[in-house]
Amino acid sequence: MNAPLGGLSIRIDGERLWRSLMDMAEVGATASGGCNRQALSDEDRIGRDLFCTWATEAGCEIRVDEMGNIFARRPGRDPSRAVILIGSHLDTQPTGGKFDGVYGVLSGLEVLRTLNACDAETNSPVEVVVWTNEEGARFTPAMNGSGVWAGVIDQAEAYAQRCVDGPSFREELNRIGYLGSHSASPFPIRAAFEVHIEQGPVLESEGKQIGVVTGVQGMRWYDLTVDGVPAHAGTTPMTMRRDPMQSVAQIISKISDQLEAIDSDARITFGVLHSEPMSRNTVPQRVRASVDLRHPNLATLDHMESLLRDLINDECKQRGTIATLDCIWDSPAITFDDNCVESVRAAAKRLNYRFLDIVSGAGHDSVYVSQVAPTAMIFVPCAGGLSHNEAESATADDLAAGCNVLLQAVLTIDELE
Ligand SMILES: [Zn+2]
Structure with a gap:
């Protein structure tokens, strides 16, 4: 067996990767060229079965944990070594x-197939x-398979979640045959x-093939409620109103300007607006808005929140309205591991791809x-930054490039003492 010293010259098979992607895309294929393979549906089961068949053909041992997470193992030279x-x-x-x-899944499989094809033995199991x-989409919260596994989400709570069409997460896991016995x-x-x-437009617009992802930005969700005084739209002069919609409009406009001035990573989105009583000839009594605030840096995100709170206070004081801002979700900014990130960056450099450091939005x-x-x-890159969309598309070349970077990063980490 070859030691992957010569591994730096190994390349993945871009065509095989593309074929597998297209084969998997037939599972739950939609008329408009997309996929509907929602978690724990029959389509998800067929997709999982297909993956397990491919992984078994590649010589892997499969195990499924209590959350239905599937692990396909290719042994390494040293079984006591930690897994890649x-x-x-x-x-x-x-x-x-x-x-x-x-x-991401089929690139992993392509790495294993490539190692098999050149008879390469890694030190660590992969x-x-x-x-x-x-x-x-079908069960909340998102990412609960990895969340339970990492100990961040409670397994019993995840099991009890019901989808819109009735059954619980655990029932569906059992029904499709993926309620495993290994501890999650x-x-x-x-x-x-x-x-x-x-899933965004940056790499494409910068003309890069590879994004070296250094972390994931912090995200906070808030509910903003502003109360005012309902009044007749015809008889109440503008200067005598306590209109919560005017307050919200000012807040949205001013905070957007303020955050734009911080840096290009600062993001704020008011995606949902409700007014009450929702009558066109009454000044609203209450306006509720959703707020989504994001930044890669914790201190900056804190600063953005305090700017928002100050602005809300000033604006409402001036207009005689009353506001509350409740944080309902706080996902901290993540910085990825230096060594792992560097192995990716070095691989992209060595393979001569145009690359860029990027933070995941x-x-x-x-x-x-x-x-x-x-x-x-x-x-x-993906075309037009489009994702969560049936028209989502990426080129075979770029997909192969990302998979080659993955292979080289894996081999680099495998060689480290
Ligand atoms: Zn995804």
């Missing part, structure tokens, strides 16, 4: 694409993981890698994995 873990998810949004998640329910908990991991389409299973194992991610 590669993977992502196979479930999709109801109108999802062919690449989100699937690419495992490909399929995390359950990353998308959160971490084991020694040397490094964990996830390749993924970027979206959540991924790697957020949870990184709490218990050294982790990094690799991004490749």
Whole structure:
């Protein structure tokens, strides 16, 4: 058997990777060219079965844990060594694409197939993981397969979640035959890698093939409620109103300007607006808005929140309205492992790909994995930054590039003492 010293010249088979992606895309294929393979549905079962067949053909031993997470293991020279873990998810949004998640799983499989083809033995075992329910479309919260495994989400609570059509998470896991017996908990991991389409427009617009993902930005969700005084739209002069809609409008406009001035990473989104009593000729009594605040740096995110709170206070004092801002979700910023990130960057450099350091704007299973194992991610561009969309697309060349970077990063980590 070859030691992967010569491993630096090994390349993955881009065509084989593309064929597998297209074969998997037939499972739950939609008329518009996307995929509907929601977590623990029949389509998810067929997709999982297909993966297990491929992994078994590649000589892997399969184990399934109590959350339905699938681990396909290729042994290494030293069985006592911690595992190198590669993977992502196979479930999709109801109108999802062919690449989100699937690419990360099948790239892992392609790495194993490549190692098999050149008879290369790694020092560490390499495992490909399929995390359950990353998308959160059928069962909330999202990423509960990796979340329970990492000890962040309670397993009993995850089991009890019901989907819109009735059955519980555990019942569906059992029904599709993926209620495994292994404990959903971490084991020694040397490094964990996830390749993924970027799901944003940066790599494409910068003309880069590889995103070296250094972390995931922090995200906070708030409910903003502003109360005023309902009044007649015709008889109440503008200066005598206590109109919560005016307050919210000012807040949205001013905070957007303020955050734009901080840096290009600062993001705020008011995605949902409700007014009461929802009458066109009454000044509203109450306006509720959702707020989504994001930044890669914790201190900056704190600063953004305090700017928002100050602005709300000033604005409401001036207009005679009353506001509350409740934080309902706080996902801290994640910085990936230096060693793992550097192995990705070095691989991209060595392979002569155009690369860029990037912070993920979206959540991924790697957020949870990184709490218990050294982790990094690799991004490749997707057309127009489009994702969670049936038209999601990526080129075979870029997908192969990301998979080659993955292979080289795995071999580098495997060689480290
Ligand atoms: Zn994904």
